[in-house]
Amino acid sequence: MRLSLTAMLFALCASLAAHAETRTMDNRLHTAARQDDVRTLQQLLAQGAQLDSRDEQGRTALLVATHDNRVAAAKALIEAGADVNAKDNIADSPYLYAGARGLNDILRLTLSHGADLKSTNRYGGTALIPAAERGHVETVQMLIDAGVDVNHLNRLHWTALMEAVVLGDGGPGHVDIVRRLLAAGADRQIADKDGVTALQHARQRGYREMEALLSH
Structure with missing residues (x-):
């Protein structure tokens, strides 16, 4: 023993x-x-x-x-x-x-x-959503080209398009991102939880170039 x-x-x-x-x-x-x-x-x-x-x-x-x-x-x-x-x-x-x-x-x-490409962060967003929010133009295009869903909704009920408008600065980078997202099929009619669309948010913020893109 x-x-x-x-x-x-x-x-x-x-x-x-x-x-x-x-x-x-x-x-x-x-x-x-x-x-x-x-x-x-x-x-x-x-x-x-x-x-x-x-x-x-x-x-x-x-x-x-x-x-x-x-x-x-x-x-x-x-x-x-x-x-x-x-x-x-x-x-x-x-x-x-x-x-x-x-x-x-x-x-x-x-x-x-x-x-x-379908994996999500702690906010329920794909990689594309924060990339759009932070103005990473090349990154956004890479993710679009890879096939990330441009209309994915995170827990705030925001898409990449919505975040580019609401959390962006309205400058050239974010305008370019809005343009690229729309070209990739982003749905401009998707509203936030309060029923406000990306176009309405752009108009409220005085983002004229974004407003023009979203109005077409």
């Missing part, structure tokens, strides 16, 4: 040590991703670091790299098979975050490696 107990304790200690070693490697993987250190990333993966391990915020190494726009690290991780749709504790994924922030190099990589 004593030998059996000793063996069990030894196995438990070995298991805990192995777990700690794996955790350390995973932490180093996240650090390497943040530092854009591709060589270290590849070494750690070869040594057994878990590609989609999570930190305390639920972020994978790829999402960490995406947050800091570390393109080389993101590319290495994606090519190694990292999940571009893995969400953290607040429902951000590398694909969704890159789209929302206009990180087009990483967004392009996620789109070519299985990005879920």
